[in-house]
Amino acid sequence: MIEKTYDAASLEPRIAERWEEADAFRAGAGAKPGAEPYSIVIPPPNVTGSLHIGHALNNTLQDVLVRFERMRGKNVLWQPGMDHAGIATQMVVERQLRERKEPGRRDMGREAFVERIWQWKEESGGTILGQLRRLGASCDWSRERFTMDEGLSEAVRTVFVDLYDKGLIYKDKRLVNWDPKLLTAISDLEVEQQDVKGHLWHFRYPIEGETFDPENPASFITVATTRPETMLGDTGVAVNGADERYQALVGKHVRLPLVGRLIPIVADDYADPEAGSGAVKITPAHDFNDFEVGKRHDLAKINLMTIEAAITLAENEDFLAGLDRTAELEVTIAAIHGLDRFAARAKIVEMMEAGGYLAEIEDHPHTVPHGDRSGVPIEPFLTDQWYVDAKTL
Numbered sequence: 001m002i003e004k005t006y007d008a009a010s011l012e013p014r015i016a017e018r019w020e021e022a023d024a025f026r027a028g029a030g031a032k033p034g035a036e037p038y039s040i041v042i043p044p045p046n047v048t049g050s051l052h053i054g055h056a057l058n059n060t061l062q063d064v065l066v067r068f069e070r071m072r073g074k075n076v077l078w079q080p081g082m083d084h085a086g087i088a089t090q091m092v093v094e095r096q097l098r099e100r101k102e103p104g105r106r107d108m109g110r111e112a113f114v115e116r117i118w119q120w121k122e123e124s125g126g127t128i129l130g131q132l133r134r135l136g137a138s139c140d141w142s143r144e145r146f147t148m149d150e151g152l153s154e155a156v157r158t159v160f161v162d163l164y165d166k167g168l169i170y171k172d173k174r175l176v177n178w179d180p181k182l183l184t185a186i187s188d189l190e191v192e193q194q195d196v197k198g199h200l201w202h203f204r205y206p207i208e209g210e211t212f213d214p215e216n217p218a219s220f221i222t223v224a225t226t227r228p229e230t231m232l233g234d235t236g237v238a239v240n241g242a243d244e245r246y247q248a249l250v251g252k253h254v255r256l257p258l259v260g261r262l263i264p265i266v267a268d269d270y271a272d273p274e275a276g277s278g279a280v281k282i283t284p285a286h287d288f289n290d291f292e293v294g295k296r297h298d299l300a301k302i303n304l305m306t307i308e309a310a311i312t313l314a315e316n317e318d319f320l321a322g323l324d325r326t327a328e329l330e331v332t333i334a335a336i337h338g339l340d341r342f343a344a345r346a347k348i349v350e351m352m353e354a355g356g357y358l359a360e361i362e363d364h365p366h367t368v369p370h371g372d373r374s375g376v377p378i379e380p381f382l383t384d385q386w387y388v389d390a391k392t393l
Helices: 008-022 053-071 086-099 110-135 150-165 228-233 288-297 327-336 341-354
Strands: 037-041 075-079 169-179 184-186 191-206 220-225 236-239 253-255 262-267 279-282 358-371 379-388
Touching: 008 110, 037 053, 053 075, 053 110, 086 110, 150 169, 169 288, 169 358, 184 379, 191 228, 191 253, 191 341, 220 228, 220 236, 220 279, 228 341, 236 288, 262 288, 279 288, 288 379, 327 341, 341 358
Parallel strands: 037 075, 236 262
Antiparallel strands: 169 184, 169 379, 191 220, 191 358, 236 279, 253 262
């Protein structure tokens, strides 16, 4: 007697058991000798949780393909596995440690933390594999892999070295999206733009050879910034070459307030004559656009921050290069060194105002990039990173 309604809970486990007994999904099952191979490597689901409807759709489409080719007699392999999902997994395990009031990853050390990652993989990965099997995915389950398996790690290292030897992988110092909470570079896809009600600070930069007078516009150039904490790393001021207001100043220098560094005034199309004063401070080590301007004009790149986004000045060779250790500089170092970037912002504004360098503060709603997992503002950060020559590949 056939039931009126389909009872998946009672029927499908029995069908799955028969598949298991017949080893129906092993690589090459049912294939003729010398049959054409057909394989799919499953896009490995993250080990951080359970499957969602997108996984169900994606894996159903793969299952349709491999079952079709298996019935055609091909030598079929559907390779299953799971992805360690580095940052996401790290956050899940760290949250568990906090909830259980256990030592954090830095306290326990790398090896112990990696061991906890493996424990979490066994816990969460079992759930995911069970869900895939429950869907009826016809993978060769005897070949299930994890992206942190030693064999896969060795394969990655082998390919990395091979590409490096061929000049297709190289190291370069460039700006990255740096997450100062997770202490890692993240991709553009992991950055969220959030609207904030911020400010635009207008600063006066004294022109070299002129006696600075806040009441005399001929003695300074006004620049505006949403990030005063980076001004100590300025290495240029850009103006548009077609802007008649500044044509006579191109090639001259301004003296960076609080620091004393002489920085050039350069002509660059990046500066918009219609925006603000038309003059733009250039901080190549802390802004992606400024980095490109800096490359065009060979401007120094001064990284002002630690990986935790604290200001570092006292022993920063790039910052101190070419500077006279004046009383003004010593006061700045004593006041700013070691401060968090946002505490440094407030202190710098205070010091600029005291020196007569603060021209104006205006409300300025704008977007600020945040890490999609950490939720903190991302810092454009100058660091050595590995890159692949994708064009040649």
